[in-house]
Amino acid sequence: MNRFQAHWGEYLGDAVYGALDGTVTTFAVMAGAAGAHLSTPVIMIMGLANLFADGFSMAVGNYLAQKSYNQFIDRELNDSLAQIKADDDQISHMISRSYRRQGFSGHTLRHILHDLRRHPKIYAQEALTAQKLATQPRHPVTSSLVTFIAFVLIGLMPILPILLIPQLNFWSTFGFIALVLFLVGSLRSYISLVTWYRGGLEIMLAGLGASLIAFTIGSILSQLV
Numbered sequence: 001m002n003r004f005q006a007h008w009g010e011y012l013g014d015a016v017y018g019a020l021d022g023t024v025t026t027f028a029v030m031a032g033a034a035g036a037h038l039s040t041p042v043i044m045i046m047g048l049a050n051l052f053a054d055g056f057s058m059a060v061g062n063y064l065a066q067k068s069y070n071q072f073i074d075r076e077l078n079d080s081l082a083q084i085k086a087d088d089d090q091i092s093h094m095i096s097r098s099y100r101r102q103g104f105s106g107h108t109l110r111h112i113l114h115d116l117r118r119h120p121k122i123y124a125q126e127a128l129t130a131q132k133l134a135t136q137p138r139h140p141v142t143s144s145l146v147t148f149i150a151f152v153l154i155g156l157m158p159i160l161p162i163l164l165i166p167q168l169n170f171w172s173t174f175g176f177i178a179l180v181l182f183l184v185g186s187l188r189s190y191i192s193l194v195t196w197y198r199g200g201l202e203i204m205l206a207g208l209g210a211s212l213i214a215f216t217i218g219s220i221l222s223q224l225v
Contacts, residue, residue, distance in 0.1 A: 011146045012190055014062060018147035019184045021058060022155025024207040026051050027177050030158055031211040034170045035218030044162055051155045059148035066140035095126050154184060174211070181207040 029050040033043040092113060099109055116126055157180045161173045185203025186196040194202075 011143060014143050014146040015150040016187050018150035019154035020203055022055060022151035023157055023180055024210055025054050026155045027158035028210045028214040032214035032218035035215035036222040040162060040166055044159060047159045051152060055148050055151035058151055059144040062147045063140045063144035066143045178204055178208055
């Protein structure tokens with residue numbers, strides 16, 4: 001894996017998350033409108049309005065979540081630095097035990113501890129790692145932008161068929177979206193242990209299920225109102 005892949009790989013989860021949510025929520029809104037027998041222009045307006053509004057909301061939420069996570073890490077690092085000053089022997093023992101489990105010992109282990117003490121922040125990070133706490137901050141702006149772009153670009157998929165082929169019926173679009181959901185869901189195999197076909201099927205079934213619920217409710221309400 002090259003440096004580019006390593007850097008952007010950590011944001012793949014944001015891209016997949018945004019793409020899936022963009023596709024599912026946009027099509028669910030359009031499915032509800034179709035079930036209510038609204039006109040094609042109204043369905044497209046509702047889909048586009050939801051796409052950008054929900055995409056922005058999701059990006060802001062992701063930004064605040066990542067920022068809060070980074071603030072949590074900073075607080076933990078400060079607490080760890082204070083703990084090092086108060087009881088360095090305990091921290092040193094904890095880090096040593098963690099490195100011994102990885103196969104280090106003797107002179108090599110002492111050399112590692114010596115070098116770590118010369119860099120207090122890294123020493124504090126190692127202490128948190130030994131306690132199995134996540135300590136890698138992420139860039140909130142980048143994370144939120146990746147989410148928003150993926151949300152809008154992939155979320156356009158339910159709208160494009162109607163835009164390009166106005167006479168296309170709902171169920172043809174439904175089949176197209178099933179394929180899109182499967183392809184996007186299969187990308188989960190890059191960020192988890194799930195196989196590509198299982199990841200694709202899980203997301204496809206969940207997304208189509210949400211869309212069918214929206215379509216059914218829209219259809220029922222259109223008859224009641």
